[in-house]
Amino acid sequence: MDSLSTAYKNHDAVALEQAFHENPEAFRQWFGIAFAQHPDDEVLKAWHARLFFKEKDFQDKNRKPVKNLLLYTVFISTIVWAIAKIPAFITVAEDWFYPRFIPFLVLGALITYFTINMPFNKRLAMQSSIGLFLLFLILMILPNKNNSDSLIMALIHMPLVLVSFLGFVFGGGRWRDINSRLKFIRYGGELVIFTALVLLGGGVLTALAFGLFSLIDLSIEEWYVNYVLVWGLMSAPLIATWVWDQVIKQESKLASVIANVFSPLFLVLTIGYLLALMGEQRSPFSDREFLIIFNALLLVVWGITVFSVTGRGEDRSRLLDLTNLSLVFVTLIIDAIALSAIAYRIVEFGITPNRMAVSGANLLIFIHLLWIFYEYVMEIRGRSSLEVIKQTIARFLPIYTVWSLFVVVLLPVLFGFQ
16 A cells, blocks of 8 residues: 555556556555545546446447347246246146246346347356256255255245356356446346336236226136236346346436435434334344344345445535444444344254354354445545445455355255255
8 A cells, every 4th residue: 555655646657557457456445545535636537537437338339239139038038937837737846846946037037138138258158058057956956845944044045146146147257347246236226126116017007907807897817817917027127127228228326316315214213223122122032033023124224235335426425424334333233133142042042054044144244244334434534435335345245155155055965954
């Protein structure tokens, strides 16, 4: 850091260039701090344009758009729907098929979409095919035990593995690229919003269809639910992705705006909830269902914080920064209580697949939030920047992936599929 600051003060362009090539991540961290302190410096402006230009604008100029992408989208969604209807036509246990393969089909459709919509890359296409096949093979190999906690945890974490693989394909296989990870996080937020809008429109269409056909005494409910409604639910994320990609041109910031609007509200909610918790003397240490709700609140607040930060532009908002910092701090308290409750249950009742999986996830989130909190404090004090905080969020993502793979592949084996 000191050598970079010296090279910058001495206007040593060669030393700065050499430092960037030797350690790009360290250079980016130094640059984030320096640019936050001297945003009007022409040299730093030039480096900012070089480091943080919009890759999408450059890529769009250098790739040919896929013809008939909407037809591909409809075709993929139809194939996914047909596979989802397999238990209706052949003898396959629904309680075995649906928990395993519905998330696989929905996320597999998104992986296929981005594979098609990329400039043709033989290596990426091969990696996509092999990755989907291996994940499918794991789902097929896992035993069918409805009362197995380790298998339930594996099936809960499999969508997280698929999301990680989707991020890999989304970034064109450049999984080490921090900017690709950040863009994928923003896409995830937009996907949730646009999928909700698509489902809302589908709900209005369903109510209208039922009402119109009832006027002529035709009952279409059973047929509509079995075919149209199932297709709509399965294809909603894919259609939402097409809208975000082709109609909105990936320019939407709805997720960030909503996160920024709701972050103060969630801050008030979580503080009020913790105060009410103490007043009512309810304890996650002894109440398992209460602990589950506690963890759900933790994930929601964590998501609000992440989307609020990653969707921010260069504009600074002291109020928003303080709100996010407070929200991260409160979330750390919630996570610490949850970790303590899980540790207590492990000591009292022993280790189980559920406790191991949940405690590992909570510990990772706690470490991640602690890192974000530290960088946010540094940013408010002028010793870091928003870009460094975003990089902190993105750098931790592979660790979540590794943990999800552990729960899916090794956890059932460690507990003998019990």
